[in-house]
Amino acid sequence: MSKRRIGLGLTTSIVVALAAAALPAPAQAVTEIQWWHALTGANNDVVVKLAEEFNASQSDYKIVPAYKGSYPDTMNAGIAAFRAGNAPHILQVFEVGTATMMAATGAVKPVYKLMQEAGEKFDPQAYLPAITGYYSTSKGEMLSFPFNSSSMVMWINKDALKKANIDTIPKTWPEVFEDAKKLHAAGYTTCGFSTAWVTWANLEQLSAWHNVPLATKANGLGGFDTELKFNGPLQIRHLQTLIELQKDKTYDYSGRTNNAEGRFTSGECPIFLTSSGFFGQVRANAKFDWTNAPMPYYPDMPDAPQNSIIGGASLWVMGGKSPTEYRGVAKFLAFLSDTDRQVAIHKASGYLPITRAAYAKAKELGFYKEAPYLETPLKELTNKEPTENSRGLRLGNMVQLRDVWAEEIEAALAGKKPAKDALDTAVSRGNQMLRQFQRTVAK
Amino acid sequence: MEKQSVFHSRLLPWLLLAPQLVVILVFFYWPAVQAVWQSFLLQDAFGLSTSFVALENYADLLTQDEYREAVLRTFAFSAAIAGLSLSAALLLAVMADKPLRGGAIYRTLLIWPYAVAPAVAGVLWLFMLHPSLGVLSRGLRALGIDWNPLLNGDQAVALVVLAAAWKQISYNFLFFLAGLQAIPRSVMEAAAIDGARPMRRFWTVTFPLLTPTVFFLLVVNIVYAFFDTFGVIDAMTGGGPAKATETLVYKVYLDGLLGNNLGSSAAQSVILMAIVIALTAIQFRYVERRVTY
Numbered sequence: 247m248s249k250r251r252i253g254l255g256l257t258t259s260i261v262v263a264l265a266a267a268a269l270p271a272p273a274q275a276v277t278e279i280q281w282w283h284a285l286t287g288a289n290n291d292v293v294v295k296l297a298e299e300f301n302a303s304q305s306d307y308k309i310v311p312a313y314k315g316s317y318p319d320t321m322n323a324g325i326a327a328f329r330a331g332n333a334p335h336i337l338q339v340f341e342v343g344t345a346t347m348m349a350a351t352g353a354v355k356p357v358y359k360l361m362q363e364a365g366e367k368f369d370p371q372a373y374l375p376a377i378t379g380y381y382s383t384s385k386g387e388m389l390s391f392p393f394n395s396s397s398m399v400m401w402i403n404k405d406a407l408k409k410a411n412i413d414t415i416p417k418t419w420p421e422v423f424e425d426a427k428k429l430h431a432a433g434y435t436t437c438g439f440s441t442a443w444v445t446w447a448n449l450e451q452l453s454a455w456h457n458v459p460l461a462t463k464a465n466g467l468g469g470f471d472t473e474l475k476f477n478g479p480l481q482i483r484h485l486q487t488l489i490e491l492q493k494d495k496t497y498d499y500s501g502r503t504n505n506a507e508g509r510f511t512s513g514e515c516p517i518f519l520t521s522s523g524f525f526g527q528v529r530a531n532a533k534f535d536w537t538n539a540p541m542p543y544y545p546d547m548p549d550a551p552q553n554s555i556i557g558g559a560s561l562w563v564m565g566g567k568s569p570t571e572y573r574g575v576a577k578f579l580a581f582l583s584d585t586d587r588q589v590a591i592h593k594a595s596g597y598l599p600i601t602r603a604a605y606a607k608a609k610e611l612g613f614y615k616e617a618p619y620l621e622t623p624l625k626e627l628t629n630k631e632p633t634e635n636s637r638g639l640r641l642g643n644m645v646q647l648r649d650v651w652a653e654e655i656e657a658a659l660a661g662k663k664p665a666k667d668a669l670d671t672a673v674s675r676g677n678q679m680l681r682q683f684q685r686t687v688a689k
Numbered sequence: 690m691e692k693q694s695v696f697h698s699r700l701l702p703w704l705l706l707a708p709q710l711v712v713i714l715v716f717f718y719w720p721a722v723q724a725v726w727q728s729f730l731l732q733d734a735f736g737l738s739t740s741f742v743a744l745e746n747y748a749d750l751l752t753q754d755e756y757r758e759a760v761l762r763t764f765a766f767s768a769a770i771a772g773l774s775l776s777a778a779l780l781l782a783v784m785a786d787k788p789l790r791g792g793a794i795y796r797t798l799l800i801w802p803y804a805v806a807p808a809v810a811g812v813l814w815l816f817m818l819h820p821s822l823g824v825l826s827r828g829l830r831a832l833g834i835d836w837n838p839l840l841n842g843d844q845a846v847a848l849v850v851l852a853a854a855w856k857q858i859s860y861n862f863l864f865f866l867a868g869l870q871a872i873p874r875s876v877m878e879a880a881a882i883d884g885a886r887p888m889r890r891f892w893t894v895t896f897p898l899l900t901p902t903v904f905f906l907l908v909v910n911i912v913y914a915f916f917d918t919f920g921v922i923d924a925m926t927g928g929g930p931a932k933a934t935e936t937l938v939y940k941v942y943l944d945g946l947l948g949n950n951l952g953s954s955a956a957q958s959v960i961l962m963a964i965v966i967a968l969t970a971i972q973f974r975y976v977e978r979r980v981t982y
Contacts, residue, residue, distance in 0.1 A: 318947055325949065329736045346734050346949060353735040492840075499840045502929065506839070508822070646948035649928075656931040660840050682950070685740075686733040 279574050280334035281311045284320040284559065288526070289394070292595050300581050307574035317343070317559065318645065324564070328353055333564040335575050338393060340559045341380060342644035345466065347562050348389055349642065349687040355563040355572065357579065358387045363569075364576030372583070372601050376553050376627035380638030381560050384467045390560040391579050394597040396523040397554045397623035398443070398451045400541055405534040406434060406516030419542045422517060423487065423496075429516050430496045437498040438491070439517035442507050443557075444499070445651045447519045447541075448484060449476050450555065454636040455541055455626075456480055457549035466640035470684045474641075474676045477669040480547065485658055485665035492659045499659050502652045521557055522623035525596050538619045540626050552636045554626035558597060589613075598624060642683030650675050721962065727955035734949035746956035755932065756940075756957075760964075763936040766850065767914030774854040775906060778861030783891070785862070786869040796866065803859035807917060811924030814852040838926065842933030845926045849934045852925060853918040861906050868902035869895065900980045908972055915965055937961050 285293055290313060297309040314320040317340035324337040339347050347354055361368035370378065370388055381390045400422075402415055407425070410432035416422045426438030441447035453460040458480050463472040491497035498515070500506035510518035511531040519541060528536055543550035563575055581587065588604030591597065593613065599605045605624060608614065614621040630636075641647055651672045658668035728746050732739045750756045785796050805813070817825045820837045829836040838845040872895060880890045896903075919938050922928060928935035928943060935943070938961060945954025 322946060322949075325734050349733060350735040350737060352737055499837075501839050502927070643948055643950065646944065646950070649943065649947075653929065653931045656840060656929060660842065660931065662931075682731075686731055686738065 276308045277306060277570055277574050278308050278310055279336065279571060279578065281309055281336040281338075281561075282314045282320055282324055282334045283311060283338040284314060284317045284340070285338070285394070286313070289595050289597075292591060296582070296587075296591070299587075300578055303581065304577070307577060309578055321346075324562075328564065333566070335564060335567055335571055336578075337562045337564055338559050339390070339562050341557055341639075342648065344381065344390070344560070344638075345470075345640045345642045345644060345683070348640065349470065349683075353565050354389070355565050355567070356387065356389045357381075357391050357563060358389070360563050360572055360576050361579070364573045366576040366580045368580070372603065374598075374600060374602055374605065374624075374628065376632050376636075377556055377598065377600050379632050380556050382467075382638075384464055390562045391582070392556075392560045392600045393558075393582070394595065395556045395558040395560075395600065396521045396597060397556050397626050398447055398519055398541055399522045399538045399619075399622045399626065401510050401518045401520065401524065401528060401536065401538045403510070403513060403516035403532075403534055403536055406432075406513070409433070415537070415539050416517070416542060417539070418545045419484070419487075420545070422542045423491065426491065426496045426517060430494065434514070434516055436495050437509060437515040438496040440498050440500040440506070440509060440515045440519075442500055442504040442518070442520035442524075444502055444655055445648045446557065448488065448655065449481060449651060450639060451541060452481065452484055454553065454555045455543055455551050456547045457552040457633055457635050458547075459635045460639060461641060464634040464637060466642075467634075467637060470642060470680075470687055472641065472680060474673040474680070477666070477673045480544065481669055482665045484544075485655065485669060489658055489661070489665060493661070499656070502649070522598075522620070523558070523596055525619055538622050540622060540629075549633075551626075551629055553629045553632055554623070555636060555638055556598075556627065592620075596620060598627070641680065642687070643679045647676050647679055650679065724955045724958050724962075727951055728959050729952075730955075731952045734951075742952070746952045747960070749953065750956055750960070758932070759935060759937055759940050762932075763915065763938075766846070766918075766934075766936055767911050769850045770854045770857070770914040770918065771907060771910035773850065774857040774861055774910060775903070777854070778858045778906075779865050779903075781858070782862050782865030782869055783895075785866055799862050800859045802856060803863075805856065807853075807856060807920030808924045810852055810856045811921040814848065814855070814921075815925050818848055838930075840930050842930055845930055845933045849918070849922055849925055853914065853921045856921065857910060857913055861910065864902050864906055865899070868899045872898050904972070904976060904980045907976070908969060911968060911972075912965060915961070937964075 281293075281297065283290075283293055293311050297311045300309050301307075312334070314323045317338075320337070321339050321343045324333060324339070327333045333353075358368070358370070370382075370386060373388075373392070377392050377395050378388055381392055382388045400416075404415075406429060407413075407415070410425070410428040412425050412428055416425050422439055430438040450460060452458075453476055458478060459465060459475045461472045461474045461476070463469050466472040488497050492499060500509060500515070500518075504520055504524070507518070507520055507524055507527065508531075509515040510520070510524075511528055513532075513534060522538070525538070540551065541554060561579070563572070567575075582591075583601060585601060585603040585607055588599045588601055589607050589611070592599040592604065592608055599608060605628075609621075632638075654663075654668040654672035654675075657663055658665055663671075729741060729743055730739050731742045731745070781799055785792060785799065789795060802810070815823070817823050818836070818838065820826055820839055826836045835841075836844060838848045876894060876898075877890060880894050885893065915936075916938050918936065919942065922934055922936065922939050923942075926934040928939050937957065941954050941957045941961065944950045944957065948954075
């Protein structure tokens with residue numbers, strides 16, 4: 247019986263296959279464009295909706311989005327697929343993977359070249375420089391297309407400040423330290439203030455925000471022969487202060503990623519630096535009066551505050567595809583740049599608009615009156631024209647580098663070594679890794 | 690004699706073995722050879738530029754203090770896990786071996802944790818002992834202990850060892866129980882009649898008869914601690930803080946998969962493979978002699 251059923255099934259599927267093959271092919275073949283990404287939940291919906299809208303807007307190309315796991319997973323899936331000769335057309339890569347992607351000459355197609363060759367309208371000046379700067383060469387050539395960008399802001403529990411008799415939201419680091427001590431005294435004994443993404447907050451953003459280099463060669467944008475420089479007075483002083491404050495938990499360490507962001511929404515940490523993209527969680531979970539503010543700065547630093555740098559991810563176009571496929575990709579990127587569409591993405595996802603026009607329009611629509619916390623990262627990013635120290639980071643092996651830096655910071659905060667030792671070691675260990683990356687860069 | 694006369698053809702035994710051999714070659718030896726070859730190369734993530742660097746990846750590793758520390762850490766870590774899970778399982782098995790009412794239920798319950806995936810086990814323990822979310826951490830803090838495995842390396846190690854050992858206890862328990870039940874009752878009864886007290890009976894009769902099981906489990910547990918604790922570490926600490934829980938296998942993952950440093954990662958896998966082969970060989974050569982079968 248079972249044999250007969252299998253036989254029947256086989257026959258049916260063969261008939262179906264034959265029938266499908268016999269059907270007339272569509273007059274014009276649709277070119278499929280694969281888009282691998284790492285967004286989940288509401289942001290995945292945004293991706294799917296964008297693809298649907300684009301597919302409905304024309305009939306030559308079809309964007310096929312596919313979720314590939316976390317950021318590192320997606321990047322590794324893309325790399326593995328490329329090695330197997332089967333890369334997607336568009337790959338979403340998080341900002342720390344930028345150097346790896348950029349070094350892969352031949353594996354990727356720079357966006358400025360793609361747009362030129364496809365003859366799509368493309369004006370680099372239309373994009374917010376603090377955002378595209380991260381993904382451009384030092385000559386301003388855009389290598390990948392910014393998709394979802396965020397920056398780091400300071401989240402504030404206003405009820406807690408009131409409880410500790412603090413009237414104004416702190417603007418500078420000394421004010422944050424002072425307020426954290428007051429909060430500690432007012433009952434926030436396990437955490438006066440804290441930071442997620444320890445290296446992003448306390449090294450990368452700190453350096454850019456004060457116009458101090460993190461590394462030579464414009465933080466790596468000028469070439470891979472870059473050397474780390476973050477063991478300067480500013481960074482040492484900042485870390486040393488954190489070490490002191492960690493002793494009684496006026497500052498309390500919250501890990502290398504954003505795992506411990508819940509410490510803010512639960513009310514444990516009243517002052518918390520993390521991504522602006524945290525707002526959805528705060529809006530949903532915080533049961534107190536909250537807001538956010540720009541990152542604090544040291545007022546005695548002449549250039550502070552400079553501008554912040556971005557986090558998030560960008561879209562890389564992979565190499566080795568046909569001109570037709572590239573025309574479709576270029577069309578899609580132009581479609582994404584449309585002002586109204588950018589405003590809609592900004593509204594739906596909370597990520598930043600990438601063009602000047604979209605930012606202006608969001609302002610004009612009064613969007614920030616109802617959601618002022620969404621403008622904070624934009625104000626930070628556009629605070630001043632980016633300098634060599636604040637345009638972005640382009641360091642090879644960035645994922646590993648961050649781990650090494652975090653290890654040293656953890657040792658320092660645990661009281662095992664002073665700030666200077668920790669940062670010196672982090673720099674020298676990091677430099678070794680940069681030299682190795684430099685050697686593996688495709689020539 | 691009879692064994693040899695079964696096959697008259699020289700080809701037939703090889704043919705019968707062939708599927709197994711193919712599987713072993715394709716899934717075990719081929720990747721291993723690939724790893725060895727990769728460890729001699731320096732390559733970018735995309736495989737666009739490859740240069741042969743001979744033993745440089747190994748030399749880099751062996752001159753790194755961090756790598757030597759990782760080796761020592763891994764040994765200490767596996768000793769702790771194997772020791773803890775073996776002794777706890779033995780204790781439980783001896784108790785469960787006693788004629789108890791509802792003993793079957795008790796035994797079944799003890800086997801359950803083995804069905805939990807390592808990552809899930811990690812998350813379970815993390816929920817109990819996370820510095821800000823954990824139920825137990827609140828209790829610890831109430832006792833005046835500054836529980837913070839995010840920053841305190843020793844506590845992070847304790848956390849991971851506890852979770853990893855807990856995960857393996859069921860497996861060990863199962864084997865110990867089977868081993869205990871295979872010991873003839875008459876031997877125990879004879880010892881009891883001779884006037885040996887329970888503790889003495891255990892160490893002079895039960896334990897020696899159990900040594901084959903202990904030996905087998907020791908090998909299995911050390912291999913487990915070396916390789917299978919990955920999920921627990923990944924879910925709980927990610928190797929931190931400050932490398933406190935970064936074992937060799939976790940480092941392979943960090944450098945190879947997250948860092949895309951394939952050459953070094955391959956060299957580390959080869960070294961890891963060599964260490965485990967050596968450990969197992971030593972165990973079979975020296976420890977096995979002390980085992981009574």
